[in-house]
Amino acid sequence: MAIPNLQQLIAQYPLTENLIALEEVCWFNPSSTTLTNGLPYVGLNEQDIQDASKRLTRFAPYIRRAFPETASSGGIIESEVVDIPHMLQTLALQAGTHIPGRLMLKKDSHLPISGSIKARGGIYEVLVLAEKLAIEAGLLSESDDYSKLLSQSFRDFFGQYRIAVSSTGNLGLSIGMMGARLGFSVSVHMSADARQWKKDKLRAHGVNVIEHEQDYGMAVIQGRKAAAQDPRCFFIDDENSTTLFLGYAVAGLRLKQQFDQLGIVVDETHPLFVYLPCGVGGGPGGVAFGLKIAFGDHVHCLFAEPTHSPCMLLGVYTGLHDAISVQDLGIDNLTAADGLAVGRASGFVGKAMERLIDGFYTVTDEHLYHDLGTLSQQENIQLEPSALAGMSGPLRVMEDKAYRSRLQLSDLVMQNAIHLVWATGGGMVPESEMAAYLQKSTQ
Numbered sequence: 324m325a326i327p328n329l330q331q332l333i334a335q336y337p338l339t340e341n342l343i344a345l346e347e348v349c350w351f352n353p354s355s356t357t358l359t360n361g362l363p364y365v366g367l368n369e370q371d372i373q374d375a376s377k378r379l380t381r382f383a384p385y386i387r388r389a390f391p392e393t394a395s396s397g398g399i400i401e402s403e404v405v406d407i408p409h410m411l412q413t414l415a416l417q418a419g420t421h422i423p424g425r426l427m428l429k430k431d432s433h434l435p436i437s438g439s440i441k442a443r444g445g446i447y448e449v450l451v452l453a454e455k456l457a458i459e460a461g462l463l464s465e466s467d468d469y470s471k472l473l474s475q476s477f478r479d480f481f482g483q484y485r486i487a488v489s490s491t492g493n494l495g496l497s498i499g500m501m502g503a504r505l506g507f508s509v510s511v512h513m514s515a516d517a518r519q520w521k522k523d524k525l526r527a528h529g530v531n532v533i534e535h536e537q538d539y540g541m542a543v544i545q546g547r548k549a550a551a552q553d554p555r556c557f558f559i560d561d562e563n564s565t566t567l568f569l570g571y572a573v574a575g576l577r578l579k580q581q582f583d584q585l586g587i588v589v590d591e592t593h594p595l596f597v598y599l600p601c602g603v604g605g606g607p608g609g610v611a612f613g614l615k616i617a618f619g620d621h622v623h624c625l626f627a628e629p630t631h632s633p634c635m636l637l638g639v640y641t642g643l644h645d646a647i648s649v650q651d652l653g654i655d656n657l658t659a660a661d662g663l664a665v666g667r668a669s670g671f672v673g674k675a676m677e678r679l680i681d682g683f684y685t686v687t688d689e690h691l692y693h694d695l696g697t698l699s700q701q702e703n704i705q706l707e708p709s710a711l712a713g714m715s716g717p718l719r720v721m722e723d724k725a726y727r728s729r730l731q732l733s734d735l736v737m738q739n740a741i742h743l744v745w746a747t748g749g750g751m752v753p754e755s756e757m758a759a760y761l762q763k764s765t766q
């Protein structure tokens with residue numbers, strides 16, 4: 324699809340002008356529909372998520388020994404969900420409004436191994452590859468105790484293969500940590516905006532970090548090119564990977580279990596709103612898919628992006644998906660939100676999931692920092708800026724009466740709402756860096 328000229332695009336899609344002006348924009352998707360109607364477009368189903376979940380269970384005995392910090396959860400990489408009532412009050416107070424319902428935080432920021440949501444998709448993708456190679460070589464069967472993968476002979480086996488990935492930081496960290504632990508030779512192509520401490524951590528674990536001077540899109544092109552010349556090298560493609568997507572989707576089923584344990588009901592009169600920071604889209608898309616499968620039409624997902632990188636909003640809103648980038652609009656794709664600095668959305672995720680996502684909104688970096696500081700003060704939880712993108716979601720939902728009435732979310736029902744902000748990163752940010760974030764939040 325050709326990109327229409329800018330004037331035409333703005334005439335047809337007026338919000339584009341607000342995106343270009345770098346304003347905070349919120350767009351509720353008029354084409355969102357029921358799970359039954361939307362599911363056929365995804366091309367994946369509940370069984371696929373169950374398979375992914377079982378694979379993670381097979382690897383649990385290995386993970387708990389390879390990464391002792393996962394021992395308390397039996398080698399299952401999962402995060403807690405906590406109430407943040409003081410944050411709820413403060414958000415409402417600062418906005419001069421009332422936010423009915425309960426505000427909770429899903430702390431993927433504190434996932435073991437890599438401290439971000441990428442510990443779901445990235446690690447899962449490496450495990451899929453490792454299992455496939457080992458089974459094809461006749462070294463492993465699904466009924467084995469996978470802790471045998473800790474042995475030197477397995478490390479030598481995996482050492483014959485290479486993994487390449489492009490990343491703004493967190494994906495590289497997850498794939499690098501997992502790949503290197505198994506014995507793979509891993510190359511991470513880092514975009515210019517990747518933090519030094521992430522590169523240092525990877526290098527300390529024997530990962531080959533290649534630094535690129537351009538943004539994520541360029542790092543992908545160059546990483547893919549390098550891998551194509553090497554038949555024993557697997558390039559992990561963040562933009563189009565259904566494997567990654569399914570690794571994330573497992574989170575939906577697990578959240579259902581966590582809610583069951585907490586006695587939290589989600590149904591027609593108890594809606595669940597989930598606010599997901601979006602970069603290329605695999606993380607929030609996969610999680611949203613899992614959530615839809617777990618909770619059906621009573622979960623409402625919103626994607627949140629920086630005003631400087633609104634690639635998914637742009638792609639879905641205009642229907643152009645990955646045929647348009649924010650740079651095409653003259654937007655610079657520069658943001659403090661690591662992981663969200665993506666100029667072109669995944670075509671796969673947008674096309675597969677658009678009917679199941681209620682809305683998309685953008686948030687300024689200043690706003691991210693402001694919420695970062697408020698959360699630290701009110702709840703003593705420290706996150707990286709990207710992880711705050713979801714925090715303004717409840718306000719966006721409360722501001723739009725038309726959206727709520729279209730979905731028959733009455734004021735009475737909203738009293739029972741659960742607003743779940745998906746915190747996607749920050750657990751491993753070094754103290755000095757966190758101090759700088761907090762400093763910025765008060766400016």
Ligand SMILES: *Cc1c(COP(=O)(O)O)cnc(C)c1O
Nearest residue numbers: 493602603604605606662747748
């Ligand atoms: C990668 C990332 C996201 C978004 O995931 P995508 O798959 O790129 O959409 C959100 N937050 C953080 C901290 C991330 O690293």
